[in-house]
Amino acid sequence: MYRYKITFAYDGANFSGFQIQPHKRTVEQVLKNAVNKIAKNPDPEISVIGSGRTDAGVHALNQVAHFDIPYKLSNESMRKALNSILPLDILIKKAELVDSDFHARFSAHRKTYRYRVDQGEFVDPFKRNYTSHYKIPVDVELMRKASQDFIGEHDFTSFVASGSQAKSNVRTVYDIQIRRDPANNEVVFDFTGNGFLYNQIRIMVAFLLEIGSKQRPVDDVKRVLAAKDRTQARMTAPANGLYLVEVDYGSTDKNIDEQ
């Protein structure tokens, strides 16, 4: 068997998330169908292992997965073969033959997610699936200041959705960048960490927006992290503004992502 790592983008608008579910169109299912077609439908079927799940409506610029296949193709032939089968809302950007100890999920050691917030007065029909909409003007400086309290290793119990199956809520956030994109009238958040809990980024974004619009004090992140109580950070920003930007395999640290 040959193990391939694939790096791919998808528009999450018409997918019921990454993970296979009965009777739903999911990214994992569509990829699995394509890989098995290339492998001439072997029994048992080939599985595709993603770096982590994404929810319905969440997008990816560079998601990563791996699979084992009994045929050896050049990287370029594998990329082309997959793209020729896949629908237009998934694009394989890279396919690489890798060592059999590479694992898309366990070998990942950091991930970067982006969250786009449109500040227009109305929901732009062309952005309805690609940004969330928050028309209250926000103070980016305030949010930057507050976001620094998320940096480092913390127990994110206050910032995880109830469906999480994580054994531990301790995660490390390495970096948060927040910038205005004036051309698109957006505020864009980039989060890098060793892994994120279920809905953690969407809850952190909603929290920062409350700080940016002065509905919470700038030092509220510290208090709510310490509280370890999900009811303290009530809101979750919608899925449609979230993008998995990058999965980094530069070290052998374990990835513990659940986003």
Next chain:
Amino acid sequence: MYRYKITFAYDGANFSGFQIQPHKRTVEQVLKNAVNKIAKNPDPEISVIGSGRTDAGVHALNQVAHFDIPYKLSNESMRKALNSILPLDILIKKAELVDSDFHARFSAHRKTYRYRVDQGEFVDPFKRNYTSHYKIPVDVELMRKASQDFIGEHDFTSFVASGSQAKSNVRTVYDIQIRRDPANNEVVFDFTGNGFLYNQIRIMVAFLLEIGSKQRPVDDVKRVLAAKDRTQARMTAPANGLYLVEVDYGSTDKNIDEQ
């Protein structure tokens, strides 16, 4: 009865075009449903008259329509009432009470359409519904030069699709702008005229792309216009790159649009 002019944007991806058709989701039908709901479902139903049709997949930034309704609302109340009913892929940008001699189609005297062409190596999943894809590099200067031969009053018989019901194929093109959008790796065409025939812009774009990629000589527009023969300009660029940008009612010239 009170006549309202509405200016609105729509993402054409999930519409079977503008015009009402049985069992299809169309812009006209969705608007008509909303207007009749506001008017408490009168019998006979209120009609919504657009400035012109757009095909399935074609978008609008500022389409215009009018309707007559027995209730007088402030412009702002009318805009809000419609937006509160309409789905998120249509946005009413403006509603204006107008004189009863205003007619969205017959009062229009010029229209501007945009066509976006992505030059990336692959189809970007996030652009699949919003640009056409043409990966052969094109020479914008050559296309600009060629496009000048479309300016003015011409018989566009060579540049109209076979489904056209126009009595005359004579139209006036006032302006064509072609520019690179390097940030998005796109070439963007803007066409302004007194009206465009069925598929005229998409056929002109495909023709200009053939010139830009040196598959036709730069002076071929003149020859093909003179031929008055649709088989000379064979290709039609896809619907998904086309946007109705503006309908101008500044004069009383008749609009004769069929795009």
